[in-house]
Amino acid sequence: MNPEEFRRHGRQVVDWIADYLAGIESHPVMSQVKPGDIRRALPPAAPERGEPFEAVLSDLGRILLPGITHWQHPGFFAYFPSNASGPAILGDLLSGGLGVQGMLWVTSPACTELETVVVDWLAGLLGLPEHFRTDRAGGGVIQDSASSACLVALLAALHRASGGRIAADGVTRRYTIYVSSQTHSSLERSARITGLGAAGVRVVDVDPRTLAMDPGHLRALLDRDETDGAVPAMVCATVGTTSTTAVDPVPAVGELCRERGIWLHVDAAYAGVAAVCPELRWLNEGVAEYADSYSTNPHKWLLTNFDCTVLWMADRAPLLDALSVMPEFLRNPATATGSVVDYRDWQVPLGRRFRALKLWAVIRWYGAEGLRAHIRKGVALAQELASWVSADPGFEVHEPHPLGLVCLRPVWPGLAADAADRATMRLLELLNASGSVYMTHTRIGDRVVLRVAIGGVATERRHVEQAWEQIRWEHAALSATLP
Ligand code: PLP
CATH class of the missing domain: 3.40.640.10 (Type I PLP-dependent aspartate aminotransferase-like (Major domain))
Known part of the structure; x- marks a missing residue:
């Protein structure tokens, strides 16, 4: 690829990423593919002759995208956030470019x-x-x-x-x-x-x-x-x-x-x-x-x-x-x-x-005040979610929760601990299968709890509100089916 070809395809790639980020909410947060689906859709051997870069981009959208779990989706509350931001993506690109x-x-x-x-x-x-x-x-x-x-x-x-x-x-x-x-x-x-x-x-x-x-x-x-x-x-x-x-x-x-x-x-x-x-x-x-x-x-x-x-x-x-x-x-x-x-x-x-480039780009683009605003937004949303959870008799919130993570335990009246834990895991499966959120679980003591980790770049108050509404709704629906 010569520099002129690189310029043309580079623009396509930047447009692709910008479109992806702008439309990220249209994807299910957690990939819904089965093991082996992506591998089977790809050729078993490398091509003998080079292909146009457009073919790579086309297969990215057609074959790989369904197998992507969208960590930058505003409904991603699993594990901990893994922030990507414009200046960091560009810093990484520059690092690759300098090679x-x-x-x-x-x-x-x-x-x-x-x-x-x-x-x-x-x-x-x-x-x-x-x-x-x-x-x-x-x-x-x-x-x-x-x-x-x-x-x-x-x-x-x-x-x-x-x-x-x-x-x-x-x-x-x-x-x-x-x-x-x-x-x-x-x-x-x-x-x-x-x-x-x-x-x-x-x-x-x-x-x-x-x-x-x-x-x-x-x-x-x-x-x-x-x-x-x-x-x-x-x-x-x-x-x-x-x-x-x-x-x-x-x-x-x-x-x-x-x-x-x-x-x-x-x-x-x-x-x-x-x-x-x-x-x-x-x-x-x-x-x-x-x-x-x-x-x-x-x-x-x-x-x-x-x-x-x-x-x-x-x-x-x-x-x-x-x-x-x-x-x-x-x-x-x-x-x-x-x-x-x-x-x-x-x-x-x-x-x-050359990883320092992306960190440099991030610190210069956001400045200290922008970095603080990002952290404060995550903490404030988590505190708000925790207050909604504590006010609801159907859930218990684990204290303390000083940062962006809220651990909550659904209450299942009448169920023994083991059965209640299974119900919590079933609730988690239903939430994640919905495509609009992705959460994970942990154990506190001997009980299973849901972890809601807030701090994504695109996550706003409305996404946390929707996630909480969805947790409550699925909990009520599942409770109604239990003995
Ligand atoms: N230490 C703590 C406290 C973590 O929470 C994690 C990941 O979540 C790690 C270490 C491992 O991080 P990494 O994926 O950067 O190795």
């Missing part, structure tokens, strides 16, 4: 230096501590996902806990990490990847009401493990758990980590970006004082297309020591001076995309 690979400063200085500036900007916007800035001992880096951020934090933590020996000797002692039952599963995967295994993961109790980590039980586990000869390497506190947005007590957990020299990682994948609003800065409590590393996902709720997780460290040295390996083919004069940042040492892969 640079920013593994080292020298392989594209602007790719590295823009990233450093943008993650420092974001730290400032979120009120994160000065020592997270790259001109201090710390620094931020864009990772593909929060899972990678946790893994990288664990590698740094293990490096520090082993006095640097792990890089040479491997895992020769019993290292342990501490999570709660509400911590994201990526921590267990990180433990498996690093060779600690599930046996190295210690699960701390949570407060049964708030679902926040119990620091008293953490202390007890640490005492027991240390007595047994284990080396506690990392505690992961979560600010905004995946299931219910519970917030672990970072100051109390951090105090225990400090006393014993244990690495504290704070996983704020969903909730962290909300600290762009001063009234939500309480989310950062204890981070400045205690966090060795901290991560949040602009690709969830901060208007930036997947993938974009930012990981900050209070001291970058353990991470760089853990991951720096210098083969001959990467040697270059800039790296040799020690005065440039080479982000390949801050992540697992060598190569890296």
Whole structure:
């Protein structure tokens, strides 16, 4: 494709995306296809001869679109939001257009230096501590996902806990990490990847009401493990758990980590970006004082297309020591001076995309006030929904719900817990099959609840109102069919 052909097809693609976003409400939110439908509709082998780009666009609409679940649909309330916005889409396009690979400063200085500036900007916007800035001992880096951020934090933590020996000797002692039952599963995967295994993961109790980590039980586990000869390497506190947005007590957990020299990682994948609003800065409590590393996902709720997780460290040295390996083919004069940042040492892969472009585009397009307005809209709609739910005797709302997620439990009079849970799951199926909303569920204690996660770019009050009306209607209709 030459540049003139690219110009023509590029315009078609931008028009396609604009039309798609403008008409997104005409699609069922959740794809209704069956497993294998899309695969069967596609040719089994690659074409021998090139095809016109129009054929690709035509098949996108005809074959693939029915198999798309529309995450940007205003009725998407599942999981957590995964915001896409115009400036981020265009930033990604520019990144693709430049086609640079920013593994080292020298392989594209602007790719590295823009990233450093943008993650420092974001730290400032979120009120994160000065020592997270790259001109201090710390620094931020864009990772593909929060899972990678946790893994990288664990590698740094293990490096520090082993006095640097792990890089040479491997895992020769019993290292342990501490999570709660509400911590994201990526921590267990990180433990498996690093060779600690599930046996190295210690699960701390949570407060049964708030679902926040119990620091008293953490202390007890640490005492027991240390007595047994284990080396506690990392505690992961979560600010905004995946299931219910519970917030672990970072100051109390951090105090225990400090006393014993244990690495504290704070996983704020969903909730962290909300600290762009001063009234939500309480989310950062204890981070400045205690966090060795901290991560949040602009690709969830901060208007930036997947993938974009930012990981900050209070001291970058353990991470760089853990991951720096210098083969001959990467040697270059800039790296040799020690005065440039080479982000390949801050992540697992060598190569890296120019992700900073989209975050830069987002921050410049919306400005701090636009980012705050987006978060505030999601929080306000969630609070309004929670007030409607609590006022309805047919439902119970899980407290607290300080952000954009509301967990609600339909009441099924006369049904035992198991049957009631099955009825709740049936209700969820009916809602999702309707095509106008997509929600997911979780368990709180031993009961199933519906999760309504608000914060999509296109979601307005009317969509939340419609979703609530639909939940009530389907609940009433289903109740009428039950014994
Ligand atoms: N941590 C928390 C608290 C999350 O909620 C999630 C995803 O929802 C993750 C980690 C994993 O995020 P990612 O998909 O970026 O790996």
